[in-house]
Amino acid sequence: MRPVVRLTASATRALPRWLLLTLCIVYAAFGLFGRDPWKNEDAAGFGVMWTMAGGDTHDWLLPNLVGKFITDDGPFGYWLGAISIRALAPWVDAADASRLATGILFCATCAFVWYAAYLLGRRAEVQPFKYAFGGEPEPRDYGRTLADGALLILVACFGLAERGHESTPQLSQFMGVAMLGYAFVRGIDKPVQGALWWALAIGLLALSANPLLVLALVASTIVMLSVVSEIRSVWLPLLGLPLAVALSLAWPLVILHVYPDDAPWFLEQWVNGSINRFTAPSGHVWLYAFKNLPLFTWPAWPLALWAWVSWGGLRRKPHVAIPVFVAIPLLVLAVLQSHQTNRLYILLLPPLATLAAFALPTLKRGAINAFDWFAVLSFSILSIFVWLVWLAAQTGFPHPLARNLARLIPGFVPHLSIPSVLCAIAATVCWLALVRWRIARHPKVLWRSVVLSSAGTTLMWVLLMTLWLPMVNYSRTYRDVALQIAEHLPDDYLCISPVRLGDAQLASFAYFADMQFSFNEDCDVLLRQDAADFSAPSPMLNYAWKLVWEGRRAADRDERFRLYVRVNRPAPTVERHRRPKHKR
16 A cells, blocks of 8 residues: 655755765765774775785786785775775875775765665655645655655665775675666666666676675566566666676686686686675574674664555555665675675665665654654764763873773874864764754754754764774774884895785785785795784794794784794895785
8 A cells, every 4th residue: 555645845845955965075085084094804905906006917907915816806896996096196195095986986876876766756656645736746856855865864874984984895886786776767767778777787796796796686686677567678688688798707708818827716716705605604693693784774774664664555666676676685695694794784775775765755753753862862972972082082081981091092192183173073063053953943854854863973973083083093003013013024034924814914014014925935034913822833844933023903902913033044035025926
């Protein structure tokens, strides 16, 4: 049964364009620049981009991290970051330059989500009740208001803040999923354009993700064609499918032709890795998804669920069916990951935000007030906490917070940044003004129920990336430990053998300290990561090793690094700064 949506034209008053653009740009820009690559995926992804930017054709076609092949994802996301590094060097630091591509991908995703919701909101089956004497909104205004709501919901999602600002391939996949949703919507009115957009989205996802993800979305497309009559078109199989196959196979065919020795192994690992990544997960992986996925996708998931319920009689119509069929394969893969990780959760946000926008016309007053008061109370309390922690770091008061801070990040020396403080003050004042407007005016516009949530997440992200940025950067960078290791390296060492070093550590050590790693040679230096209990490295080829340094990051108690130099190390006979051999 179709819900009866009763709205007047005043309820679809669009959000001012400048305000919506400002919100998106501020949210996207803060956290991109002025920081180091952070521990885990951010540093690892940047390391591949940095290796590409300073490497040759082999590095661009076969993604690797200072010689170690990286086969989890395709190269497209890395290409964009590497192009940004090359284009902005030497004016911009490589880490900041790589994240420029992240910001562009984020803004492109926002555009695809907005236009998909806009086109769906103009369709006849979703229009509000028509009054006898007029006064209902025009389809264009109604669609524009729903599009504003979809974008606000996307920005309001909790998990987008950090994941949306990292140098990882997930951002190109994020944009590809949003483009796929737009392609289905565009194909309803313009089938040729829709087929072309669909082919481009599938091709980009194949180049930036893994084969299983692409196959899941193609299978979902086939099912959707049998369910949603509005998107059926001969152009999708005749034009879209061949073009998508050509784009998807372009990179594998090129590397097989150019590098016939390395490419077969690389592609085999790429395919097998995508299959092994999605297996029947254990109980603790299910528990991780159950605890983290709802928080990551809040508030999109409850609104999307309500849209599914409230539009129960029109679930085969595009405004419900398209987001659902895009989200279902992504949700299945997200919960079937074999390890505890939220790396795929971000891909769910575009379809959930699009579907959630259609919950706004059917929300009851009580639900709207609940969302508003939750946003006001939670974000106001959290912002006060952020200011208090910053005050404790600067002045030592309040004393309990200062003591806990010193325990969590020992050795951190705070410094005052006037521009950062001014930005934080401006964001806080804007938040207070918005809360006062919302409470005093009681506006009737559709997007009123999510504007505080999106503004609140933006406020928190701005405060964290201004007031807390030095603390967060100190606790999540490998810069200091990399420089400590470099001070104890022999000046004429040949290469370093890494033992149990993660990708983020390899990338950070190579970037910050110009360390030369090799993965299949007998090096004269060994760097290993251990837990607190350890033993000396086993003799390798009858070599004896001498411990010359050990330490860890001040803010991390789970990692301990030890540097060994080979006893009776012969003088190097080859140039030190050569390209390491690639590891298989």
